[in-house]
Amino acid sequence: MSTRFVLNQKVRIADRDAPGHVRTPVYARGKEGRIERVLPRFLDPEREAYGVNEGSETRLYRVRIKQSALWPDYDGQADDVLELEIYEHWLEQVGDHSDTEGR
Template identity: 80%
Template sequence: MSTRFVENQRVRIADRDAPGHVRTPVYVRGKEGRIERVLQCFLNPEREAYGVNGGTDVRLYRVRIEQSDLWPDYDGQAGDVLELEIYEHWLEPADHSHPEGA
């Protein structure tokens, strides 16, 4: 299965109201970060929780977000980041440029 995003690409986590079983924390929705790592595909847990998956695989990505981008009043170290794993259907390109180093 091909990947939609590549390492170091800037992405935005979708900002949508999604009731029910979702794996994307509210506090990261609408935030931008970079793909730190492309992971394998898994059954879609948001559909699997309700028994309606039908074997649909979804790519998982590790996304790195600067802490200061998450929390406007963050007073920790400038290089502090949060890394979390986000499923592909929650990600969108942050811009139309090529990833750094590509």
């Protein structure tokens, strides 16, 4: 089964208001990172939280984001990263996925 995003692809976490139960942290919205791992599909937790159990699934990805991109005043090591598991409907493509800058 094909995936929308591939390993090392540059992505942006959507920057949108989403009332209610979501699994995408506010501090990561609008930030760019890279796909670190493509994970299986799971029941959509945003639909499940409201009892809309229709069996819809969505792909999960582990996204690696530089700490300095998340926190402007971050004073740790330049190569420190945070890895977040983000559902596919929260991710947007950025540029050409063959771009490997920032691996």
